[in-house]
Amino acid sequence: MTLARHFASPAEALGYALTLHQNGRHADCGAVCRAILAVRPDHHGASFLLGVAAFALGRVEDSHRRFAVTIALKPELADACFNMALLLRRRARLSEAAALQARALRLASSPAPGQIDAGQVTTLGAMLRELGRTAAARAVLRRAVAQAPDDAEAWRESGHALRDGGDLGAAAAAYGRAYRLAPGRTESLGDRLFAALSQCDWSDYDDLCRQVLAVIDSGRGVALPLLTLMIDTSVAQQDRAARHFHRAVVQPAALLQAAAAVPAAHPPGADGRLTVAYLSADFHEHATAYLAAELFELHDRDRFRVVACSYGPDDGSPTRRRLEAAFDAFRDIRGADPDEVRAMLAAEGVHILVDLKGYTRHVRFDLLARRLAPVQVAYLGYPGTMGGDAMDYVIGDRFVTPPDHQPLYREQLVIMPDSYQANDRRRPLDAPVPDRAACGLPSDGFVFCAFNAPFKITPSMFGVWMSVLARVPGSVLWLQQAGREGAGNLRREAARRGVDPGRLIFAPHKPQAEHLARYRLADLFLDSFPYTGHTTVSDALWMGVPVVTRMGETFASRVAASLLNAASLPETVTTTADEYEALAVRLAGDPATLAGFRRRLAAARATAPLFDSPRFTRHLEHAYRTMWDRHAAGLLPESFTVPPL
Incomplete structure (x- = not known):
């Protein structure tokens, strides 16, 4: 295209290019912009619009280069800085993105401070949060929600920043506000439930769970996959939620990147590795x-x-x-x-x-x-x-x-074979054991511990634990510290179920060796459900503490059962809440059986498949070799079972 033949001036040509872009004719828009730049290489408007058109066409690298040129031509162009920051963020270059976004906001506010787009302020807050600068993020996001109190995304990002700062009650409220403003953004519903679970606030638990399940079953929105593991869902519901999440959230992330060919099936090196x-x-x-x-x-x-x-x-x-x-x-x-x-x-x-x-x-x-x-x-x-x-x-x-x-x-x-979970035989075993008083435990009485994350505690599981305490006089329940609000919520729930709140003891965070040493003071580990323990259960078994678990239908609800079978202690796996409660109570009153389980676990450190790390590694390597051999032979991936050594 020759510019002089079609337009009186570059400004007229740029106006035409903008119209093409607004009508979705991005390739034609780009052609006009390139014609302008052929005549006026320093035309920042054409350079900027060419970057926008390239992005719309999926040419992310071209867009990135063009915005960089635009900023060099006109450093005070806020829109170019905003767009460049967006690209940098989506390419995981967060520090550069946040700095450029802040600069863009300063530029945009210079002539008219009250006219800044709240969405751009929200974006900066999100970047700061992703960088771990929680306090700065909260300050920026307070400005965003004050400027646009009806902006659902600003409230949701504010919820994220509050959550990261440990203010879970305020986070739940912010997520609730976001969901009310934009009910179609069902992620906020899941965020609210997760924030509530993290502080053991079950006031709206049943209603929130029903709403999340309705989202999954109807397919009308996005349910956060991790959240579906924490509530009563089936394997089919978890699969449905994950597939929808992948289509709605994960796949679009790929569209923001330049297309690339499938990696070649290069053969192993000369050494066969x-x-x-x-x-x-x-x-x-x-x-x-x-x-x-x-x-x-x-x-x-x-x-x-x-x-x-x-x-x-x-x-x-x-x-x-x-x-x-x-x-x-x-x-x-x-x-x-x-x-x-x-x-x-x-x-x-x-x-x-x-x-x-x-x-x-x-x-x-x-x-x-x-x-x-x-x-x-x-x-x-x-x-x-x-x-x-x-x-x-x-x-x-x-x-x-x-x-x-x-x-x-x-x-x-x-x-x-055995279990899917790797384990580390070098994890600390012989750190000094603290006395009970140092851990806030009574000098005598049976100690049940439940060191899984607070968000894994459901109202029904907690009800079972309280029934166990009621049936085992003098016993206490030792829990992981549940944050500023969580401990108070759990104590109130205990009192509501007729259990003295003082029988709940909370363990503060400790370095790994000190934390593992505390297990020596526990008599029996009570697992959560439906999201059972993973590392926590392995830790308990490694330290010789028997674990009572309930096995469900889903992956997350069967992990502890896998670990107990691989640790040669299948007797403590149950399948119903009633069985779980009965077993916990029986073991608390049967010190001989419990002592036998402890001896078996002590021997398991040297003999059980769960802790045979070399055996596990060889099995996993066999799996990798099988995968690669199928790929190298041009065969599609296929399920298989690894034969035991």
């Missing part, structure tokens, strides 16, 4: 790291090369240093976009990518949405289906993922 990369934000002091550290160390280096892809914080802890040493290569991918991650994995020669996060906190949807390696596997972090096609396999066992559940998973099931 497979390269396996583990992807996580939890390579620091975290439950996932506590379980899997020895697995990474034990991989057979003659047959496997292992790479860490870490997008979480470096907390400088001994756990972090141990993990860095455990891998052949440790890549910090904070700030790397999916294309950069994919290029890094290709350069490392990765054959299999193992995601350790799933739909848990700090997950990067932009990475989950993409095919980054030839074979992709979901493992350990999330007990359920991801509901999408990016993951080829999910690692389970005959308890958590029985073969007849395959129709309810998009991934192919890999059935491990």
Whole structure:
């Protein structure tokens, strides 16, 4: 296109280009903008609109470059800064994005401070929260809701910031406001329920659960997959929720990235080794790291090369240093976009990518949405289906993922022998045991402990625990600290059920070694339901504390049953609430049986499959090799069972 032949001036041409863009003719808009720039390379308006058109056409790299040029041409153009910040955020370059967003807001407020778009303020608050700058995020989001009190997204982001700061009551209220303003955004409904569960506030529990289940069953909105594990849902409902979440939330994240070809099926190197990369934000002091550290160390280096892809914080802890040493290569991918991650994995020669996060906190949807390696596997972090096609396999066992559940998973099931869960034999065992008084426990009396996260406590499960306390005189229930409001809520619930609130003891957070040592003071661990314990149950068994659990239908409700069977203590697995209560009461009155279980668990540290880390690693390596052999042969992923050694 020759500009002079069609338009009197660049300004007229730009007006025409804008009309084309508004009519959805983005390619034609881009052509006009390029014609303007051919005549006036410094025309910031044409440069900016070309970036907008490129984004609308899915050409994210072109859009990014064009906004960068625009900002260089006219640094005070707020809209260019806003758009560039958006791209940087979605490419996980949060620090740069937040700085540019703040600059854009300053520029936009210069002539007319009252006219700033509240949505842009909300976006800055969200970026600050994602960076962990909670106090700053809360301050910015207070401004957003004050400026636009009817903006549902501002209230939802405010809820996130309040939650991250530990103000769960205010967070629940903010989520409730967001849902009332925009009932179609059903994520806010789930956020409200999760905030309430996290502080053990069950005042609206039944109603909120009914609403979430209605969302799942009707398909009229998004239900947060992690939340579906915490309430009474079926495997089919969890699958339905995950599939809808993947379509509505995860897949759009892929659309914001430049398209890339499926990674090539490059063969193993001359030494025949497979390269396996583990992807996580939890390579620091975290439950996932506590379980899997020895697995990474034990991989057979003659047959496997292992790479860490870490997008979480470096907390400088001994756990972090141990993990860095455990891998052949440790890549910090904070700030790397999916294309950069994919290029890094290709350069490392990765054959299999193992995601350790799933739909848990700090997950990067932009990475989950993409095919980054030839074979992709979901493992350990999330007990359920991801509901999408990016993951080829999910690692389970005959308890958590029985073969007849395959129709309810998009991934192919890999059935491990023993248990699906890795364990670390190097976890601290011999730290000094505190006395009861130091832990707030009475000098005598039976100690039930329930160290699962407060959000896993449901009203019905708590009712069972209170019935157990009522039937075991002098006993106490030792719980994980439930925050500023949670402890008060639980004490009130105990009193409402006729139990002295003083019989609830709360354990503050401690470093891992000190925390594990406390288990020595517990007589019996009471598991939660339907989201059973994972690391907490393994910790209890490692420290010799028997665990009473209830096994349900879903992955999350069967984990403890898997662990107890692999620890050679299947007798403490029940299937109903009545069985659970009866067993807990019986064991509290049967010290001989309880002592026998303790002796069995002490022996299990050296003999049981749950703690045989080398055996587990060889099984997992067999699974990886089977996956790769199918892929290399051009076969589609298929469910299989790993034969026991």
